[in-house]
Each structure stands twice: as C-alpha cells, then as structure tokens.
Amino acid sequence: MKYYIISGEASGDLHGSNLMKALYKKDADAEIRFWGGDLMAKVGGALVKHYRDLAFMGFAEVLMNIRTILNNIKYCKNDILQFKPDVLILIDYPGFNMRIAEFAKKEGIKIHYYISPQIWAWKENRIHKIKRDVDEMYVILPFEKEFYEQKHNFPVNFVGHPLLDAIANRSQIDENEFRKKYQLSSKPIIALLPGSRKQEIKKMLSVMLKMADKFEDYQFVIAGAPSQDYEFYKKFIVKDNVKFISNKTYDLLSVSYAAIVTSGTATLETALFKVPEIVCYKTSWLSYQIGKRLVDLKYISLVNLIMDKEVVKELIQNDFNEITLEKELKNILNDEIRSKMYLNYFELEKKSGGKGASEKTADLILKKLRND
Structure with a gap:
C-alpha cells in the first residue's frame, strides 16, 4: 500500500x-x-x-x-x-x-x-x-x-x-566510556534541554547556563537538538565549564543526575528516564498574552498533565528567571524530594500505557x- x-x-x-x-x-x-x-x-x-x-x-x-x-x-x-x-x-x-x-x-x-x-x-x-x-x-x-x-x-x-518503546529499544551505553568520549568530568551531570527550535533555544538557554557558576559540584551539559548546528549554540556558551553534546539526548539522560527542560515532549522523556527535572517555558510577550487567554490547563508539562498533579515544578514566563531556577534546582538535588519524585515517575510510567x-x-x- x-x-x-x-x-x-x-x-x-x-x-x-x-x-x-x-x-x-x-x-x-x-x-x-x-x-x-x-x-x-x-x-x-x-x-x-x-x-x-x-x-x-x-x-x-x-x-x-x-x-x-x-x-x-x-x-x-x-x-x-x-x-x-x-x-x-x-x-x-x-x-x-x-x-x-x-x-x-x-x-x-x-x-x-x-x-x-x-x-x-x-x-x-x-x-x-x-x-x-x-x-x-x-x-x-x-x-x-x-x-x-x-x-x-x-x-x-x-x-x-x-516514548515507552523509543526508550526501551535504545542501545545501552557505558557511562565511563560516554564521559571519556565527550570529555566530561566525574561530577554528577545536570542536563540542559533548551528545546529544538531556534526561537525557544534563544529564550531558554541563557538563563539555564547561569546555573553552571552556582552549582560548581556538578557538570552541566547541553543536549543539542539534531535540527540545529553547534554554531547556533556556540554564541550562548561563554565559559568552558559547560559541555555540548549533539543528538545524543537519550544517552545523556541515561547518565544524568538532574535536568532543566523546556516544556514539550522532552519533559516526559526525562521523567521516563527517572531523572528529576524542572520544566521551563518562555515565549514572546505577545504569544504568552494570547496563549494564557486561550489555554485552559492546570499544567503545561505532560508529566503533570498525565498524573493530574504537580510532580515536577513548572517555571513559566516571568517565573523562569535566574533566582527562581536556582532555588528549584537546589530542591531537586535534595534526597527527600528526589525520592518522592521517583515514586511518582513509576506511577507515571504505568499510566502511560504498555509498550x-x-x-x-x-x-x-x-x-x-x-x-x-
């Protein structure tokens, strides 16, 4: 056919x-x-x-x-x-x-x-x-x-x-080899997923990168989208304490300790990898003003929508700023908060249907x- x-x-x-x-x-x-x-x-x-x-x-x-x-x-x-x-x-x-x-x-x-x-x-x-x-x-x-x-x-x-199939069917990686290949330190990894479109990357990445100086005990790594070249990301990376890996998001999530994620499918992917995350979203002032009058939802992330409760913190528009992001990142590095999030993630996987x-x-x- x-x-x-x-x-x-x-x-x-x-x-x-x-x-x-x-x-x-x-x-x-x-x-x-x-x-x-x-x-x-x-x-x-x-x-x-x-x-x-x-x-x-x-x-x-x-x-x-x-x-x-x-x-x-x-x-x-x-x-x-x-x-x-x-x-x-x-x-x-x-x-x-x-x-x-x-x-x-x-x-x-x-x-x-x-x-x-x-x-x-x-x-x-x-x-x-x-x-x-x-x-x-x-x-x-x-x-x-x-x-x-x-x-x-x-x-x-x-x-x-x-996504359950996409994640289950992926090739397993060796974390030590992965770190060696991409010249990553031995520090726990915090993945930055700023989205796949140029407009959203421009809005999100600069604020995300400010966390690298505030959490020096962690290795920050940008997950580059396959649709964008490194040259586009390069202008945002002003210090050498952040690494960039293109088109290997699943591999990166499989070895990450936490993640900062732009709202979209990636929020569910991150949760299915059992990585504690903060969900962020910011768009133009006009788009946001129109959108908030048309969209009638308690949450924007798929994780929270499926669970019908706040499992992951959402930082939207003006709430997505350096001060608030730092506070919420500290929270998801806390063992007690992480344990609660893991339990919710396992329930999320059940609700998402079988493979x-x-x-x-x-x-x-x-x-x-x-x-x-």
Whole structure:
C-alpha cells in the first residue's frame, strides 16, 4: 500500500520513524512518502520536506512566517495528489495537518491521525473538523480516550505512549566510556534541554547556563537538538565549564543526575528516564498574552498533565528567571524530594500505557485499510 505521512517537528519525527518501521515490517509492499526528519529518512521512503523548514513556534512567529506556511500547504496538496496514497497518516502538528485533512477528505483519501492534536488544552472546537475529516484517531495519553468518547462521542484508539518503546529499544551505553568520549568530568551531570527550535533555544538557554557558576559540584551539559548546528549554540556558551553534546539526548539522560527542560515532549522523556527535572517555558510577550487567554490547563508539562498533579515544578514566563531556577534546582538535588519524585515517575510510567504503541497503531491501520 501507499502511505503519505506528515510530521512537522522533532517528536513527530521520532514517532513517525517507529511507525514506519512497523508498517514496513507488516506490509512488504509498503511505499511511503513523508514530511519529517532525519530519523524517518533513515528508515526509508521518500522525504518531501524536513521539519526544520516547517517549525514555527508561537502566535507571533506564525504570523511572521505565514507566507512560507501557505506555500508549504499548497505544495503538500499537490504532492499528495500526484502520489495518490491509499492512506494519509497525520502525526500531531495540527495547524498544518488539519488543513491538509480537510483537503484530503474532499479528495476521497482515507485519513488516519496518529497522536491527537491537544484540543483538550485549547481550540476544542477543532473536534467538529476532526469528526468530519478524520477516519481513525490514535491517541497516546490516557485521558484523551475519555475526552473524545465521553465528552464528544467520537470513538478513538488508545495505543499507549510511543516514548515507552523509543526508550526501551535504545542501545545501552557505558557511562565511563560516554564521559571519556565527550570529555566530561566525574561530577554528577545536570542536563540542559533548551528545546529544538531556534526561537525557544534563544529564550531558554541563557538563563539555564547561569546555573553552571552556582552549582560548581556538578557538570552541566547541553543536549543539542539534531535540527540545529553547534554554531547556533556556540554564541550562548561563554565559559568552558559547560559541555555540548549533539543528538545524543537519550544517552545523556541515561547518565544524568538532574535536568532543566523546556516544556514539550522532552519533559516526559526525562521523567521516563527517572531523572528529576524542572520544566521551563518562555515565549514572546505577545504569544504568552494570547496563549494564557486561550489555554485552559492546570499544567503545561505532560508529566503533570498525565498524573493530574504537580510532580515536577513548572517555571513559566516571568517565573523562569535566574533566582527562581536556582532555588528549584537546589530542591531537586535534595534526597527527600528526589525520592518522592521517583515514586511518582513509576506511577507515571504505568499510566502511560504498555509498550508497543507503534506496532499497535500499524496493526490497526492495516486492519482498517484491508477491511474497507
């Protein structure tokens, strides 16, 4: 069968790559064309556009790049028509993907959505377009099934969180060799995860780096995103007491003692690695003012949302500053606080569903297509 997959960011590239592996495994005749990143490209198929050319963060940033976004949508529609897929698989990225779904539905193309848009957080009225345009929805957060089925009478498939597989299937590393390879000291490591987009890295990293001088008994290491070159990070690193490691986030988390993490998928990844963390988020003043009026959530991190309580501290906008960050970092280095966090992390893993999300999703997609 012919599959057209659209993923518009780093997390979608990871989950898309694992879904592609499962599809190739289960369908010997699979032909895949996709929008994604390096991980999906390694699996096979034909890469149409890389997500680094698509990712615009925040309301103001989207407005500034609206012409590029509209051109990408037009290009995508034409490419889909030429490819003539048996199914269009959309991975999160709703601003772009919902427009493509509306178009594809009118063209009679089957639409399967893997990883739901977060309509439980904002833009809940998107449920009407989802019910109209989407043939099958695969959700990865436990509370999403109840949200769709009980509140909106729209049946969905809960497949568990694909991060459980991504982490379980990774190659194990030797910590001593890892430290030697990247010239790390013997001090406990505090990982800095400033995000994957240039806009968020600019907002987050400078404040994160100020902690290195305040906690001299620890080794601070920046987790470089695969979508950004070292040259971009270099201007933020003004002292040699901080190390930089690109595209090895899982390896880094596996040997880290604590972490400071920009809100996003990385917050859940860090928790599943059982690393005590502080979640941070800061955007432009305009984007924040608009966002806080539209988003109705008690928490911003996936960890706290899944657990429905504050497991990890969230420092948002003005609360994300040098003084507050130092205070909270001291807290997660405290043994008593760390012990409580570990217990919550194990409960979080149970709530996130069993392993095999990619396999389950591929099975369900193929079963539905073959029965239609």
